[in-house]
Amino acid sequence: MLFIDKLFEKAKAKGMSDVQVFLTNNSDLSIEVFEGQLEKYEISNSISMVIRGIYQGKMGTYSTEVFDEALIDTIVDNMIDTAKIIDSPDEAIIYAGDKEYHELTDLYNEELNALDVAKKIEKVKALDQLFHQADPHVTIVETMYAEQTKSVLLQNTKGLKLSNKVNSSMLGGQVIVKNENDQRTGFDLIISNDFKDYDIEKLSNTIVTDAVKTLGAKPIPSGQYEIVFDRDALGILLSAFSGIFSAEAVQKGMSLLKGKLNSKIGSDLVTLVDDPFMKKSSRSRSFDDEGVATRYKELIKEGVLTTYLHNLNTAKKDKVSSTGNGFNGTVSAVNLGLLPGQHSKDELIGMIKNGIYVTDVQGAHAGANSVSGDFSLQAMGFVVKDGQIGAPVALITVAGNFIELLQNIEAIGNDVKTGYYGITCPSIKVKPMVVAGL
Amino acid sequence: MLLEKKIIEKIIETALATGGDFAEVFSEETVTGSIQTVGGLVEKANSRKISGVGIRIAHKLQSVYGYTNSQNPDDLIKLASDLSKSFSDETKTTPIQLGELEIGKKHQVKISPISVKQSEKVELLKKAYQAAKNYDEVIQQVMVGLSEWVQTVVIANSEGRYVSDTRTRIRIGINAIAGKDGVMQTGFEGPGTGKGYEYFFEDVNIETIAKEAARIAKTMLFADECPSGVMPVVIDNQFGGVIFHEACGHSLEATSVAKNASVFCGKLHQQVASPIVTAIDDGTIENAWGSANFDDEGYPQKRRVLIENGILKSYMVDKLNTRRMDHQATGSSRRESYKYSPTSRMSNTYIDNGTSTFEEIISSTEYGLYAKKMGGGSVNPGSGDFNFAVSEGYLIRNGKIAEPVRGASLVGNGAEILWKIDKIANNLDRARGMCGSASGSIPADVGQPTIRVSSITVGGKKGAN
Numbered sequence: 001m002l003f004i005d006k007l008f009e010k011a012k013a014k015g016m017s018d019v020q021v022f023l024t025n026n027s028d029l030s031i032e033v034f035e036g037q038l039e040k041y042e043i044s045n046s047i048s049m050v051i052r053g054i055y056q057g058k059m060g061t062y063s064t065e066v067f068d069e070a071l072i073d074t075i076v077d078n079m080i081d082t083a084k085i086i087d088s089p090d091e092a093i094i095y096a097g098d099k100e101y102h103e104l105t106d107l108y109n110e111e112l113n114a115l116d117v118a119k120k121i122e123k124v125k126a127l128d129q130l131f132h133q134a135d136p137h138v139t140i141v142e143t144m145y146a147e148q149t150k151s152v153l154l155q156n157t158k159g160l161k162l163s164n165k166v167n168s169s170m171l172g173g174q175v176i177v178k179n180e181n182d183q184r185t186g187f188d189l190i191i192s193n194d195f196k197d198y199d200i201e202k203l204s205n206t207i208v209t210d211a212v213k214t215l216g217a218k219p220i221p222s223g224q225y226e227i228v229f230d231r232d233a234l235g236i237l238l239s240a241f242s243g244i245f246s247a248e249a250v251q252k253g254m255s256l257l258k259g260k261l262n263s264k265i266g267s268d269l270v271t272l273v274d275d276p277f278m279k280k281s282s283r284s285r286s287f288d289d290e291g292v293a294t295r296y297k298e299l300i301k302e303g304v305l306t307t308y309l310h311n312l313n314t315a316k317k318d319k320v321s322s323t324g325n326g327f328n329g330t331v332s333a334v335n336l337g338l339l340p341g342q343h344s345k346d347e348l349i350g351m352i353k354n355g356i357y358v359t360d361v362q363g364a365h366a367g368a369n370s371v372s373g374d375f376s377l378q379a380m381g382f383v384v385k386d387g388q389i390g391a392p393v394a395l396i397t398v399a400g401n402f403i404e405l406l407q408n409i410e411a412i413g414n415d416v417k418t419g420y421y422g423i424t425c426p427s428i429k430v431k432p433m434v435v436a437g438l
Numbered sequence: 439m440l441l442e443k444k445i446i447e448k449i450i451e452t453a454l455a456t457g458g459d460f461a462e463v464f465s466e467e468t469v470t471g472s473i474q475t476v477g478g479l480v481e482k483a484n485s486r487k488i489s490g491v492g493i494r495i496a497h498k499l500q501s502v503y504g505y506t507n508s509q510n511p512d513d514l515i516k517l518a519s520d521l522s523k524s525f526s527d528e529t530k531t532t533p534i535q536l537g538e539l540e541i542g543k544k545h546q547v548k549i550s551p552i553s554v555k556q557s558e559k560v561e562l563l564k565k566a567y568q569a570a571k572n573y574d575e576v577i578q579q580v581m582v583g584l585s586e587w588v589q590t591v592v593i594a595n596s597e598g599r600y601v602s603d604t605r606t607r608i609r610i611g612i613n614a615i616a617g618k619d620g621v622m623q624t625g626f627e628g629p630g631t632g633k634g635y636e637y638f639f640e641d642v643n644i645e646t647i648a649k650e651a652a653r654i655a656k657t658m659l660f661a662d663e664c665p666s667g668v669m670p671v672v673i674d675n676q677f678g679g680v681i682f683h684e685a686c687g688h689s690l691e692a693t694s695v696a697k698n699a700s701v702f703c704g705k706l707h708q709q710v711a712s713p714i715v716t717a718i719d720d721g722t723i724e725n726a727w728g729s730a731n732f733d734d735e736g737y738p739q740k741r742r743v744l745i746e747n748g749i750l751k752s753y754m755v756d757k758l759n760t761r762r763m764d765h766q767a768t769g770s771s772r773r774e775s776y777k778y779s780p781t782s783r784m785s786n787t788y789i790d791n792g793t794s795t796f797e798e799i800i801s802s803t804e805y806g807l808y809a810k811k812m813g814g815g816s817v818n819p820g821s822g823d824f825n826f827a828v829s830e831g832y833l834i835r836n837g838k839i840a841e842p843v844r845g846a847s848l849v850g851n852g853a854e855i856l857w858k859i860d861k862i863a864n865n866l867d868r869a870r871g872m873c874g875s876a877s878g879s880i881p882a883d884v885g886q887p888t889i890r891v892s893s894i895t896v897g898g899k900k901g902a903n
Contacts, residue, residue, distance in 0.1 A: 397897025
């Protein structure tokens, strides 16, 4: 790209020591079907670039969606202006690269992009029809498909040039089920870059059956209850607290894991990993946004916190190497996963004497505090008595502390799934927790 | 560089060539800036230029949308043509002639944030840091961030609308962390405005706000865990209005009503709330956080009385959803950027003043929770079940505000809670929020006077009393 060459040239001429661009090119397609008809169809293409440059030892940043060469002067001046106000002692680093980068081969599936749009619309309509046929309680159905092809290019004045191309799609739907007294919703989706993974019979059946079971859900008396968190609910919880593993949060005193490295923070059963090479994940990458090679790592091994996640800057401060988790100017996991255990979900539920099988939690963006670790979340699920699933439950809260939760895990399921929030995990059984209801 | 009229006309003509009955062009140029300080030092600063065009075509109940960040006329005409292929009624030519560009004039700013020197903004952030940090020795960390954006849009459609609007927003976020003996608690204040930088001279004192964030963090550090159970809850004014926003507002948006997916469907002109409740969504309040001259379909923003004395008066409806509903469009269409097709959204939403006073409400409550500051929340419009977090709470004992409690959340059902509002004070005030939904994340004000909900489920770690 000529724009990049000219940008580098101009930045150097104005006194910047090193510059890096990170270019993202997204092509998106989305389809929504409502009551058997194609309701919404969206296509798009967008390119954006994040430019980081060092001026007198400080990092200036500029992002743009406009690639007009006439803008280059403004961009460089703006970066210099922002660099000038930085007064944190953090060292600005532009990376020359690693020796080796893991080769990721199956992240882009040509077949998915080549498949005719009409076929995709057909599939969504077929799913829509299955939803309607699945159960007489189904009243309203929204069925959707979304597909993204994402190419990224990293290039800097230290000679590093890396690129990556992935595609991914998801197919799913939301249904509203009704009886005389109650109205409930069901939602799920499949994420893949292979159309063959879309088992729409199974998907529609699961969503509708699960939703119908929740009709008539009511709060139960407040108290202490043993809990099985379904993998979907656990994924939401893990996602809400994923930020605590960032060394940036730790160094700033904003993570409850400060001072906990190499100490036991969870039950022996807990091994939590970050797997940047996970197959069929659109987030998988062999390099992070700083150009550092990504790697598989255990964050918690058998209950012991073994590492924080680092970018170049946090690693330098802690005198370790970057773990390849420098994304979006901060630190984050790529594909966080809780490793599975031995038990089927039914076995986990069977362990409950008096408790709740929690299928969904809501409000994690506000009701989960990643600084204190405390959470109090709206939950839905089913009463469990002596291992038997009973009546549906809604409008209760489950409250606890994330670290206590990790410590109170008594058994882990073998039913791993990658959920909507990008976390891969099984269901778990935990010791009694505080539940508020009636 | 926004699109020329002739090009827009050509795009709309191309879009309608295959039988579409409505076409719209949304062209956007946005400049954003942000500065983040941690521990009083500037750690990150960023400027961003956003630019793109979204094209929408409708045909009866179907709509297609596409966007690109190319401003090249050929690319845009190709996009319109690609989108139009979704329809294949007949080939026709609909000549489009847009009138004079109508430019939004309300919500003027005196000092554009883009024109203010970076060093001046840094000084403001450092002042806030000092005020929060020096509030108390338990304050261990303070993060202060400033973000600003100036969005200029041109919206045109096949019905001849051709308008331009500039929306300026500034927000400061102050996050204080108090810690002692390994326990950490946070306090947050996030004032913002649809004014220019003059906001910091005319309306708010940054140090007062910073101290408030520190005060909340300290109070929560020494608070006990909140008990759980069903009890009366007094929810204070300003951000307390998030309860109406989540519990009812979303379920009154055409996004859910048009598809018969809301608990408020078919309830127009019926009693849906306690008769003391009047609720308004007003996108016209001068320079307010959620205001604009035009909505994102190019029609004037409006003041909408949603509920009056408990009677449901209006939904919030965008133009395309009127095709599914027997309801006029209400100027409620909004979107985050050109990357989203617009839909009905809230603007500045609040419960109107009642006749009680704050003191009366507290003194008439024997036991309950006083939710002084609220965090965010969410709702499932299909079932109406909602939740939200209390970021600063106190127990009320014998009609007096007693000890502080932390970690509380409230859960309930939107249709039910409106009936349970039994007292409304006269101290209406609004606060800033970011609302995430189908058409992206947009600035929205929430607000209310102090209200009392006669009974609601309170979730906390301490368990039942």
